[in-house]
Amino acid sequence: MSKSTIQTPDTASVQTQPAIRTQDLVKTYRSGKLETKVLQGISLAIPAGSFSCIIGPSGHGKSTLMHLMGGLDRATTGEVSIAGTALSTLSDSELSELRADKLGFVFQFFNLLKNLTAVENVEAAMMFSKTAPKAAKQQRARAHELLALVGLAEKADAKPSQLSGGQQQRVSIARALANDPEILLMDEPTGNLDSQSEQQVLDQLFKIHATGKTIVVVTHNSDLAAQAEIIFEIKDGSLHQAVQPAATKV
Ligand code: ADP
Numbered sequence: 001m002s003k004s005t006i007q008t009p010d011t012a013s014v015q016t017q018p019a020i021r022t023q024d025l026v027k028t029y030r031s032g033k034l035e036t037k038v039l040q041g042i043s044l045a046i047p048a049g050s051f052s053c054i055i056g057p058s059g060h061g062k063s064t065l066m067h068l069m070g071g072l073d074r075a076t077t078g079e080v081s082i083a084g085t086a087l088s089t090l091s092d093s094e095l096s097e098l099r100a101d102k103l104g105f106v107f108q109f110f111n112l113l114k115n116l117t118a119v120e121n122v123e124a125a126m127m128f129s130k131t132a133p134k135a136a137k138q139q140r141a142r143a144h145e146l147l148a149l150v151g152l153a154e155k156a157d158a159k160p161s162q163l164s165g166g167q168q169q170r171v172s173i174a175r176a177l178a179n180d181p182e183i184l185l186m187d188e189p190t191g192n193l194d195s196q197s198e199q200q201v202l203d204q205l206f207k208i209h210a211t212g213k214t215i216v217v218v219t220h221n222s223d224l225a226a227q228a229e230i231i232f233e234i235k236d237g238s239l240h241q242a243v244q245p246a247a248t249k250v
Contacts, residue, residue, distance in 0.1 A: 017084045018045040019183050019214035020069050025078035027064050038064045040237040041078065046216055046230070048083070048182070051209045053225040054218045056234035062218045063187055065234060069216070070103050070185045071095045083182065100128040104176030108188035110168040112160040118171045119143045119156040125178035132179050146174035150204050166197020173204050184208065186217040190224065 027039040038061045046052050054062050067073045069080055071087050080087045082102055087095060112121045122143035126132035133139050147156050150170040160168050169189060176184055189205070190198040202224060209215050217224065225231050226245055233240040 017048065018081075019048040019050070019083060020046040020216070021079075021081045022065075022069065023079045023081075025065070025068060025080065026076045027061075027068060027073075028076045038237050039068070039075075039078075042234070042237075042239050043078075044232055044239055044242065046214060048214055049212050050229045051215045051227070052217070052230040052232060053228040054216065054232045054234060055220070055225050056240065060234050061237040062234050066185055066187050066216070066218050070105060071099050072105075096128060097130060100125075101131050101179050102181050102183060104179070104181040104184045106169070106172050106176050106184065106186040106189045108191040110160070110165075110172045110192075112168055112171060112175075114160050117157050117159055118147060118152060118163065118174075121160070121171055122146055122175045122178055125175045129179040143174070143178070146177050147171070149177070149207075150174045151200070164197060165193050166200050169193060169197070169201050170204060173201070173208070177208070181213070183214040183216070186215070186219075188218055188220065190219070190221055 021044070023043050025039050025042040026037065028035050028037045030036075042065060054065065056062055064073075068075050071080070071082070071090075075088070082098060085098065087098075090098060113124060116124060119140065120143075123139045126139050126142070133142060144153070144156060147153055150173050152167060152170055152174070155163060155167060155171075158167075160171070163171065169192075173189075186205075190201055193201060198221070205215060205217070206227075217228075219225055229244060231243050231245060233242070
């Protein structure tokens with residue numbers, strides 16, 4: 001038997017490693033004496049390369065879950081692992097590094113820096129990355145490439161105030177891709193868009209998913225959720241159900 005056909009247990013586990021795993025995830029917010037347990041112990045696995053949606057009523061913990069999955073906030077108890085790395089084992093600076101290189105974020109209100117142009121907003125995301133090009137010229141070239149990918153080559157020098165909502169969201173998608181992350185986490189990316197802009201943003205999402213990236217979207221958009229490979233439904237801070245709509249289509 002040739003050496004290459006032997007799979008060590010380690011190799012096998014790396015190949016089947018989910019992009020994101022949460023184990024018994026609890027988040028409690030404290031304000032004075034008041035405690036609110038927003039996540040009640042959520043365990044789920046998001047396969048690498050999948051397109052998942054997180055749905056559920058407002059105020060039931062979807063954004064909180066996404067923030068914890070992205071290492072933007074720490075869990076009260078329980079664990080989040082990204083490609084097998086348990087986030088609780090990382091220092092704050094190691095967590096920032098992992099976020100910069102492995103994760104891209106897109107938010108409902110775009111969160112672009114208003115004094116920077118589109119291309120500068122994309123470049124800014126490369127500042128904290130270990131893997132992004134270091135030379136300013138290369139960073140600029142990559143930022144232009146990403147803006148072209150989202151169909152905004154001509155808007156590179158526009159400030160956010162000179163762009164429509166849909167265009168701003170596409171800049172924020174380009175920014176999320178700046179460091180070529182494996183995972184994109186999106187919180188209501190179409191929640192603030194008209195239907196034409198929404199379609200343009202969804203087209204970008206599907207295009208990016210086709211390149212093999214793991215995409216997780218918190219959404220109220222039922223058309224989008226219907227196209228997901230897995231839908232996680234969150235109710236009252238718990239995982240109510242996980243369904244695979246694409247698998248049930250004839
Ligand atoms: P969803 O995304 O499903 O609308 P969220 O995760 O945003 O829900 O919020 C879930 C609950 O947690 C809400 O009741 C919200 O008010 C509360 N919450 C969210 N963030 C905080 C915070 N920083 N401090 C206190 N409560 C919070």
